[in-house]
Amino acid sequence: xxxxDLIRRYFTRRVRTDGVVVGxxxxxxxxxxxxxxxxxxxxDTLVEGVHFPSNLHAADVGYRVVAVNLSDxxxxxxxxxxxxxxxxxxxKDEQWVEDFARGLFAAADDHGVELVGGDTTRGDVVxxxxxxxxxxxxxxxxxxxxxxxxxxxxxxxxxxxxxAGLSLIEDGRHDDHLVPRFLRPVPRxxxxxxxxxxxxxxxxxxxxxxxxxxxxxxxxxxxxxxxVDAVPLSDAIVERFGRDRAVDFALTGGDDYELCFxxxxxxxxxxxxxxxxxxxxxxxxxxxxRGDEIVDVDDAGYRHFA
Amino acid sequence: xxxxDLIRRYFTRRVRTDGVVVGxxxxxxxxxxxxxxxxxxxxDTLVEGVHFPSNLHAADVGYRVVAVNLSDxxxxxxxxxxxxxxxxxxxKDEQWVEDFARGLFAAADDHGVELVGGDTTRGDVVxxxxxxxxxxxxxxxxxxxxxxxxxxxxxxxxxxxxxAGLSLIEDGRHDDHLVPRFLRPVPRxxxxxxxxxxxxxxxxxxxxxxxxxxxxxxxxxxxxxxxVDAVPLSDAIVERFGRDRAVDFALTGGDDYELCFxxxxxxxxxxxxxxxxxxxxxxxxxxxxRGDEIVDVDDAGYRHFA
Numbered sequence: 001x002x003x004x005d006l007i008r009r010y011f012t013r014r015v016r017t018d019g020v021v022v023g024x025x026x027x028x029x030x031x032x033x034x035x036x037x038x039x040x041x042x043x044d045t046l047v048e049g050v051h052f053p054s055n056l057h058a059a060d061v062g063y064r065v066v067a068v069n070l071s072d073x074x075x076x077x078x079x080x081x082x083x084x085x086x087x088x089x090x091x092k093d094e095q096w097v098e099d100f101a102r103g104l105f106a107a108a109d110d111h112g113v114e115l116v117g118g119d120t121t122r123g124d125v126v127x128x129x130x131x132x133x134x135x136x137x138x139x140x141x142x143x144x145x146x147x148x149x150x151x152x153x154x155x156x157x158x159x160x161x162x163x164a165g166l167s168l169i170e171d172g173r174h175d176d177h178l179v180p181r182f183l184r185p186v187p188r189x190x191x192x193x194x195x196x197x198x199x200x201x202x203x204x205x206x207x208x209x210x211x212x213x214x215x216x217x218x219x220x221x222x223x224x225x226x227x228v229d230a231v232p233l234s235d236a237i238v239e240r241f242g243r244d245r246a247v248d249f250a251l252t253g254g255d256d257y258e259l260c261f262x263x264x265x266x267x268x269x270x271x272x273x274x275x276x277x278x279x280x281x282x283x284x285x286x287x288x289x290r291g292d293e294i295v296d297v298d299d300a301g302y303r304h305f306a
Numbered sequence: 307x308x309x310x311d312l313i314r315r316y317f318t319r320r321v322r323t324d325g326v327v328v329g330x331x332x333x334x335x336x337x338x339x340x341x342x343x344x345x346x347x348x349x350d351t352l353v354e355g356v357h358f359p360s361n362l363h364a365a366d367v368g369y370r371v372v373a374v375n376l377s378d379x380x381x382x383x384x385x386x387x388x389x390x391x392x393x394x395x396x397x398k399d400e401q402w403v404e405d406f407a408r409g410l411f412a413a414a415d416d417h418g419v420e421l422v423g424g425d426t427t428r429g430d431v432v433x434x435x436x437x438x439x440x441x442x443x444x445x446x447x448x449x450x451x452x453x454x455x456x457x458x459x460x461x462x463x464x465x466x467x468x469x470a471g472l473s474l475i476e477d478g479r480h481d482d483h484l485v486p487r488f489l490r491p492v493p494r495x496x497x498x499x500x501x502x503x504x505x506x507x508x509x510x511x512x513x514x515x516x517x518x519x520x521x522x523x524x525x526x527x528x529x530x531x532x533x534v535d536a537v538p539l540s541d542a543i544v545e546r547f548g549r550d551r552a553v554d555f556a557l558t559g560g561d562d563y564e565l566c567f568x569x570x571x572x573x574x575x576x577x578x579x580x581x582x583x584x585x586x587x588x589x590x591x592x593x594x595x596r597g598d599e600i601v602d603v604d605d606a607g608y609r610h611f612a
Contacts, residue, residue, distance in 0.1 A: 021344060022449065026525070027381040027510060028348040028440070030447050033339045038327060041422065042334040043390040043437060047429045075333040084349040086392070086435040116347065123353045124430050129392040131349060131437040134334070141336050143328065204333060219331070 006120055010101040011085065013115075019081065020116055029116035031082055037135040042072035048090070048126040053169065058096045060183045062103030065128040068206065070111050070187035071257035075204035077142040077196030078134030080111060080189065085118035088127040100128075111189055142195055142202035142261070144219035151200050151262040153224055153278035154271060156188050158234035159209050163253020164241060177236035185257040191273070195261055198270065202261035208252045210297050213260050213278075214286045220262075223283025226251075228290045230277045251288065251297050312426055316407040317391070319421075325387065326422055335422035337388055343441040348378035354396070354432040359475065364402045366489040368409025371434040374512065376417050376493035377563035381510035383448035383502030384440030386417060386495065391424035394433040406434075417495055448501055448508035448567070450525035457506050457568040459530055459584035460577060462494050464540040465515050469559025470547060483542035491563040497579070501567055504576065508567035514558045516603050519566050519584075520592045526568075529589025532557075534596045536583045557594065557603050 012024045021030040033039060046065045048054055066083065073080045085104070089097070108115060113132060165182035168175060188204070195202060203216045210226070217224050228247060237246040262280055263271060281287075288295040318330045327336040339345060352371045354360055372389065379386045391410070395403070414421060419438060471488035474481060494510070501508060509522045516532070523530050534553060543552040568586055569577060587593075594601040 022447070026450050027378040027508075028346045028384070030344050030346050030382070030442070032344055032444070035341060038336050038338055040334045040336050041388070041390055041437075041439070043392050043423060043435075044425050045392045045394060045427045045435070047394055047427050049430075050428050072333040076336070078334070082347070084347055084437060086349050086351045086437075088351060088353055088433055117349060119350050119435075121351045121353050121433075122356050123433060124355075127351075127394055127427075127429060127433045129349075129351070129425075129435045131347075131390060131392075133347070133439075136336070138338070141328070144332050202333075 006097060007118065010097050011115065011118060020114055023116045024118065029082070029084065031116065034135055036138060038138050038141065040073060040076045040078040040134040040136055040141060041131065042069050043129060043131040044069045044072060045127060045129040058099035059103030061126065061128060062100040063107045063184055065130045066104055066107035066113070067185045067187050068257060069130045069132045070113065070189060071185065071204040071206070073132055073134040074187045074189045074192035075142060075202050075259055076134065076136065077140060077192045077202065078136035079193065080113040080132050080134045082116045083108070083113050083130055083132045084116060086129040087118065088121045088123035090123060090125050092126065111187060136196060140197040142192065142199055144201055144203050144216045147201035147216060147220035147222050147262040147280045149222055149280050149282045150265060151280040152265055152276050153213065153226065153260065153262050153280060154274040155209065155231065155258055155260050155277050156191055156274050157256070157258040158232050158237070159205055159256045159258050160246060160249030160253045161234050161237055162255035164237050164249045166255060175236065175240065177234065178240065182255055185255065187257055188259045191259055195259070198267060199261040199263050202259055205254065205256045205258045205260050207254045209260060210251050210286055210288065216260065217286055223281040224278050224286045225281055226278040226286055226288045228288050228295050230275065232275045312403060313424065316403050317421065317424060326420060329422045330424065335388070335390065337422060340441055342444060344444050344447065346379060346382045346384040346440040346442055346447060347437065348375050349435060349437040350375045350378060351433060351435040364405035365409030367432065367434060368406040369413045369490055371436045372410055372413035372419070373491045373493050374563060375436045375438045376419065376495060377491065377510040377512070379438055379440040380493045380495045380498035381448060381508050381565055382440065382442065383446060383498045383508065384442035385499060386419040386438050386440045388422045389414070389419050389436055389438045390422060392435040393424065394427045394429035396429060396431050398432065417493060442502060446503040448498065448505055450507055450509050450522045453507035453522060453526035453528050453568040453586045455528055455586050455588045456571060457586040458571055458582050459519065459532065459566065459568055459586060460580040461515065461537065461564055461566050461583050462497055462580050463562070463564045464538045464543070465511055465562045465564050466552060466555030466559045467540050467543055468561035470543050470555045472561060481542065481546065483540065484546065488561055491561065493563055494565045497565055501565070504573060505567040505569050508565055511560070511562045511564045511566050513560045515566060516557050516592055516594065522566065522568070523592055529587040530584050530592045531587055532584040532592055532594045534594050534601050536581065538581045
């Protein structure tokens with residue numbers, strides 16, 4: 001089956017949203033952006049053997065590559081609209097492509113984004129790149145650079161679950177809570193929309209809470225004190241791994257796609273769905289504290305998979 | 307050097323065009339599209355060992371991956387504005403990345419497109435994906451689907467040169483005309499802009515003249531008679547390969563990134579910079595003719611590199 005048949009069979013379907021003039025099948029896609037809105041564009045790649053194990057189900061790969069991009073859209077406070085796909089395939093069979101496409105469209109449908117174009121190529125391993133265009137009201141996008149000393153640091157959800165889930169997958173095990181957090185991450189789109197114009201800075205946690213909070217602090221020219229005991233842990237991760245390893249996953253594990261954001265202290269009332277875990281300082285680093293004690297965290301960066 | 311340093315050192319520079327609110331460095335890029343214009347988005351991937359030889363100079367890889375995408379923008383009649391890059395690197399050293407970035411920005415500067423974001427990952431071979439957003443006046447984009455029986459078929463430039471150049475590279479040879487046509491393809495952006503609203507259908511020649519004209523005909527529900535002797539050949543290709551092989555390269559060689567387009571017979575006066583090579587028919591296939599004789603062309607698809 002050549003590229004043309006592949007695209008026609010698995011990646012072409014009736015466009016379901018407004019604004020798309022020409023979708024999959026021409027040299028490019030054509031659409032109309034919404035007057036008065038700014039555009040947000042993100043691009044993210046998953047490489048087989050680096051970001052996911054080779055034996056991961058194709059539908060999960062398709063779902064994940066959309067979800068991780070939508071997480072970036074969420075971190076900008078935008079609404080996702082259109083996406084394009086660049087898919088490099090190895091010797092995967094047609095069933096693999098069909099499953100990948102099913103997962104990709106499931107994520108698209110879950111979050112209201114439309115596939116408008118793409119490119120398929122051959123390679124040694126699967127390399128899946130998705131580009132998403134979102135829209136946000138002019139001037140309301142969430143940046144990494146707006147945190148100020150005194151702002152409160154928040155996290156959505158329970159970080160660490162995805163990394164713990166990946167460790168189960170690597171051990172050939174399964175469960176009903178942690179593994180799905182890795183396989184089918186939920187981009188925090190609704191939360192991002194609420195935060196647009198409210199949060200002072202925002203980043204999505206893909207490399208680990210401490211690592212990504214550090215990036216936010218660097219972009220803002222500030223530091224942060226992180227209260228380790230305040231970081232919310234899921235019951236599942238504590239039961240399965242114990243509190244100490246759970247905290248380690250939560251601080252350094254990636255792939256969560258929760259939002260870490262900052263807001264002025266007074267904004268607290270509106271943010272009950274998130275957890276306050278620290279405060280922005282005039283320093284230039286993230287310090288993890290447990291009471292008066294400083295906790296040493298290896299934030300050298302999360303190994304997504306190896 | 308980690309991803310963050312890599313992006314900061316080689317892929318971040320001052321934004322030079324209007325409309326970019328936030329460029330490289332945050333979770334996504336933010337920009338403002340031009341009121342009244344439709345957007346065109348394209349995405350294209352080059353895989354090491356498939357679309358280019360491993361020993362191709364990194365600067366040429368960087369230039370090419372931008373140029374092939376801009377060719378799709380040209381084929382839509384749009385003006386390029388913004389681009390994002392997803393770069394999967396193997397064990398390439400820093401010098402390779404620096405050279406790649408230099409080539410990428412050279413192409414960007416040559417054609418007025420701004421890098422606004424990207425993602426770098428690790429893999430076994432280089433996989434470079436570029437996504438370009440362009441703008442076109444509402445309703446004037448060039449599609450593949452508008453060709454009508456009686457329309458004249460045109461080609462820009464001299465097709466076949468790039469494939470001939472690639473064959474020289476594969477033989478370890480060089481020249482001053484054909485090899486540069488492969489290494490530094492020139493997207494026909496100015497021509498595309500002139501054609502917007504004039505041509506009835508358009509496609510860029512990446513897989514070969516006959517193969518891509520066939521796609522245009524399929525999209526338009528028509529056929530075409532192609533006059534083989536009318537296809538323009540460069541002096542360089544005829545001198546180097548003789549007329550017969552030159553015609554073969556011109557009909558089946560890819561990587562040219564010339565525009566193949568159709569226009570009503572009366573539009574001829576405005577299109578002196580292109581060459582009329584055939585006519586659209588009521589059939590359903592592309593027939594290559596030399597006088598009264600039908601020429602059999604193997605249009606099974608061009609092998610970009612192997």
